[in-house]
Amino acid sequence: xxxxxxxxxxxxxxxxxxxxxxxxxxxxxxxxxxxxxxxxxxxxxxxxxxxxxxxxxxxxxxxxxxxxxxxxxxxxxxxxxxxxxxxxxxxxxxxxxxxxxxxxxxxxxxxxxxxxxxxxxxxxxxxxxxxxxxxxxxxxxxxxxxxxxxxxxxxxxxxxxxxxxxxxxxxxxxxxxxxxxxxxxxxxxxxxxxxxxxxxxxxxxxxxxxxxxxxxxxxxxxxxxxxxxxxxxxxxxxxxxxxxxxxxxxxxxxxxxxxxxxxxxxxxxxxxxxxxxxxxxxxxxxxxxxxxxxxxxxxxxxxxxxxxxxxxxxxxxxxxxxxxxxxxx
Amino acid sequence: xxxxxxxxxxxxxxxxxxxxxxxxxxxxxxxxxxxxxxxxxxxxxxxxxxxxxxxxxxxxxxxxxxxxxxxxxxxxxxxxxxxxxxxxxxxxxxxxxxxxxxxxxxxxxxxxxxxxxxxxxxxxxxxxxxxxxxxxxxxxxxxxxxxxxxxxxxxxxxxxxxxxxxxxxxxxxxxxxxxxxxxxxxxxxxxxxxxxxxxxxxxxxxxxxxxxxxxxxxxxxxxxxxxxxxxxxxxxxxxxxxxxxxxxxxxxxxxxxxxxxxxxxxxxxxxxxxxxxxxxxxxxxxxxxxx
Numbered sequence: 001x002x003x004x005x006x007x008x009x010x011x012x013x014x015x016x017x018x019x020x021x022x023x024x025x026x027x028x029x030x031x032x033x034x035x036x037x038x039x040x041x042x043x044x045x046x047x048x049x050x051x052x053x054x055x056x057x058x059x060x061x062x063x064x065x066x067x068x069x070x071x072x073x074x075x076x077x078x079x080x081x082x083x084x085x086x087x088x089x090x091x092x093x094x095x096x097x098x099x100x101x102x103x104x105x106x107x108x109x110x111x112x113x114x115x116x117x118x119x120x121x122x123x124x125x126x127x128x129x130x131x132x133x134x135x136x137x138x139x140x141x142x143x144x145x146x147x148x149x150x151x152x153x154x155x156x157x158x159x160x161x162x163x164x165x166x167x168x169x170x171x172x173x174x175x176x177x178x179x180x181x182x183x184x185x186x187x188x189x190x191x192x193x194x195x196x197x198x199x200x201x202x203x204x205x206x207x208x209x210x211x212x213x214x215x216x217x218x219x220x221x222x223x224x225x226x227x228x229x230x231x232x233x234x235x236x237x238x239x240x241x242x243x244x245x246x247x248x249x250x251x252x253x254x255x256x257x258x259x260x261x262x263x264x265x266x267x268x269x270x271x272x273x274x275x276x277x278x279x280x281x282x283x284x285x286x287x288x289x290x291x292x293x294x295x296x297x298x299x300x301x302x303x304x305x306x307x308x309x310x311x312x313x314x315x316x317x318x319x320x321x322x323x324x325x326x327x328x329x
Numbered sequence: 330x331x332x333x334x335x336x337x338x339x340x341x342x343x344x345x346x347x348x349x350x351x352x353x354x355x356x357x358x359x360x361x362x363x364x365x366x367x368x369x370x371x372x373x374x375x376x377x378x379x380x381x382x383x384x385x386x387x388x389x390x391x392x393x394x395x396x397x398x399x400x401x402x403x404x405x406x407x408x409x410x411x412x413x414x415x416x417x418x419x420x421x422x423x424x425x426x427x428x429x430x431x432x433x434x435x436x437x438x439x440x441x442x443x444x445x446x447x448x449x450x451x452x453x454x455x456x457x458x459x460x461x462x463x464x465x466x467x468x469x470x471x472x473x474x475x476x477x478x479x480x481x482x483x484x485x486x487x488x489x490x491x492x493x494x495x496x497x498x499x500x501x502x503x504x505x506x507x508x509x510x511x512x513x514x515x516x517x518x519x520x521x522x523x524x525x526x527x528x529x530x531x532x533x534x535x536x537x538x539x540x541x542x543x544x545x546x547x548x549x550x551x552x553x554x555x556x557x558x559x560x561x562x563x564x565x566x567x568x569x570x571x572x573x574x575x576x577x578x579x580x581x582x583x584x585x586x587x588x589x590x591x592x593x594x595x596x597x598x599x600x601x602x603x604x605x606x607x608x609x610x611x612x613x614x615x616x617x618x619x620x
Contacts (some may be wrong), residue, residue, distance in 0.1 A: 062429045064434065066367075109606055113613050116365050119432055120564055121605065124557035124598060131598045139595060189423070237553070241440060248433060281444040288437030292430050293416055324544055 013081045021250030023235060027161060030154045039225065044266035049167045050161075050243035051250070051258035053214035057207050059252025060183035060246075063111070063118045067125035069175040069239035071099040071212040075219020076226070076234040077133060088151070092159075092220045099216025100209045107205035114190060122306035132269045137231060148223050162220050167214045172255055174210070183207055238281075245288045251298025260299055274316045334471040337590045338583055343475045345582020346482035347540050349575035352562035353486060354533030358571030361506040361526045363424070364414050370555030371442040371529045372402055376389050377547035378446060381455040385500045391543045392481075398535055399554025409438070410524040425572025439552070446549045452470060455547040462490040478540040485536060486575045486597075491527075493571060502526060534559075554598075567607055567615025575617070 025275075030038045050068050075095035082091050100259050106125065109119040145223045174180050182203040184194035194200050223229060242265060243258075265284070272282045293326025295301055351373055379398045384391040404508045414431055421427035460474040493499040504512040505522045513519045538555075541547070562581050566573030581604065588600045608615070 034454060064429050064432050066432075113609065114433075116359070116428065116568065117609060119365060120560045121609070122600065123560055127553065127557060128598050128602050131596060133612050134382065135593065135595055135599075139593075154510050187425075190425075210545055243434070244436065274454065278444045278448050282448075285437040285440035285444070289413065289434050289441070292434045292437070293413060293420075296420060303431065 019284050020239035023165070027158075030157055035153055037059075038157045040154050040270045042153065042160045043222070043270055044263060045157070045160040045164050045223075047243060047246060047266040047269070048164050048219045048259050048262040049156055049214050049218040050239070051262040052167055052171055052242045052245040052255070053211045053218075055175065055247040055252040055258040057183070057211040059247060059258075060175070060180070061204060061207070063204065063208070064186040065211075066119060066244070067122040067209070067240055068212075068215050068243045069235060070122075070125045070129045071103060071215035071239055072219040072222070073126070073133075073231075073235035074099050074102055075216035075221075076223040076229055077219075078216070079220045079223035080148055080229055080234075083148060083166075092217055094221035095218040096213040099212040099219075103209040103212035103237050104205065107208045111204040111208060119212070125188060126235050126237050126240055128146045130231045133231040133235065145228055145233075147228050148226065150227055151224040153225070156221060156224060160218075163217055168255065168259070169305050175255065179203060179207055196313065229256075241281075241284070242266075247285055247298075248288060249291050249298055251295075251300025253297050254303075257300035289314050332387060333590075337586050338470070339469060339471055340475065341583035341586030342579055343471070343544075343582070345477040345579035346479040346486075347537050347544075347578075348558055348562050349578025349581050350486055350533055351537035352559045352566065352574035352578050353571055354530035354537070354573040355559045356563050356569055357489075357533070358527055358530035359563065360517045360571070361502060362410055362523050363394075363412060363428055363529075364410070364435065364527070365428065366527075366530065367432065367435045367556050367560070369530070369534050369559050370443060370554040370557070371439055371446070372534035373538035373541065373555045373559075374446060374547075374549060374552035375442065376402060377551065378450050378455065378538075378544035378549060380542040381457065382450070384457075384459075389583075392459060395536065395539055398539060400534055402535035403528040403532040406591030407524045407528035409531075410527030411520070412436075414527070415523070417518060438478045439556075443549070443552055446463070446552075448550050452549060455542070457543045458548050459543050459544060459563070472544070474544045474616040478544045482537070482540055485533070489533070490572055499528040500526075510578060527541065557598060557601060561605050564605060565615060570615060573615055607608065 026041065029041050034293070041154075050072065052070050054065065057063070072102075075098070077092055078095040078098050082094065106121060110121045182193065182198045185196070185198060186200055186204065190200055219234075226233065243262075246261035246265045246313075247258040249265065250259065251257030268280070291298060297312070349609055351369070354372075354468070355366060355369045358364055376398055379401075380391050380394045383389065383394040383397060413434060415431050418427050421430060426620050436551060457474070460477060462473050464469075464471045464476060475515075493502060501512065502516045502522055502525075504515065505517055505519045508520045522549070535557075541551075558581065562578045563574050565575035565581065566575070581601065584604065585597055588599055
């Protein structure tokens, strides 16, 4: 009984402890795992950043960005172009700022308007970026792809892990801030939000641009893991599809949803997709459709349902006799 | 040089008719079913590659393949609306949530269709040689198949417009788009109407694909590009405005042809985006759209 009580009263503390434990577990992987495990986990962490950042804006506001890959690719190209010029930490900052700038442009054109214009504009954005870079690189400069100096995988892994922590903390605090509430109110009923005094355009543009900073930063750090990039590798629609699938699968309503989704599909992506690419893309597509239809709140949406059922059953077991007596009298 | 300009504009116009037909389907699906169907281009792709394989496999005229492809794609669209999108609508807490979820579902569908087609047909170009001869006596490079495709697109476009504005079923469709609840009370089976419209949209995409296949070539990778074109054209024409889409399609066809011919052929998407940006900044309701 005491255990149950202490679990319920110190629940928050327990969750925090569990979180730290998982973090330590992940952080020590380079010590006991091999180089490949570290590499794989670094890629999964990259997807965690992408999925969490995507869900922060699109999940809350309902404005579906179909172009995470565009901002990710900007990060990759910032790294490819500046790798000899500047120190790595500075490139990471510039990658984030470049994404922010592009997102600001997209946001100012489309997010002033309500409705589907944002989704329409972002749908082809990855292709547009691919084409522009292809034009500037192959047609103008006659450069066919760029190689990126491979950096130490363990170091990249720790940087990625640090970025995951920063992203998750930042998104946690944004969700709890006035901006988080404003985003949710836009998702619920934009007109009402506006009447309540929310500057909807400003909130939408700003939070969208902030969410893409994380994507651009992830691109910069992921670039050395790719070793060679060209416009069609850097701006690949798969990097749009997978983060969206991960966020939807895990559940956009909770912060941990996209993280769970990123681990599940990031692992599948890294291990099996390479060998059966086409079949897996088909399966992933089917999973996305099925999850949206039957589990619109994702895996995270199942948790309260299961908890309610379990709680009711425990309650019935605990005072089962009393309940029956009550029914008789 | 002047002949060159005329050729470019005429072939842009002929191309634009197909874009118009393609966009009309998307406009119908968004305007009435409220589904921004980003799988639309994949239906056009299916129409194109099926035309090639059926006409080669059965040895029939590529235009005749419509008797097989048409019902197939119509049925596929009908079923999608009747099961998936209807289910999403029933479960959505608010109309805006439905549009978002439908968009994501269509995003998943896009990958399903794309990769199934890729598994079946690979990446090869499938050129059509049907009526691939110049129109004589014009002095410009226009091919007979381009003229035939354009004529079919225009006739179909007008037919769909007349169907929507003049027929009884068309009136039921417009009523459903305007106010589904009241239309339902007046005896319109709105679920069937929505499924019919979605099927019709898919059919129009498929026919646009057939026409593309007979005037150029079929390829499994054109779906994404076709969707981008359809989205840009629909926005230019005013979201949900069916005649607007056709006019905008012709405009996009001419502009993109002129730019790719005289400036830079690899930047076609950039040109669509430039047009889209100007429009969104200046007149978001579209060229023929109502504010």
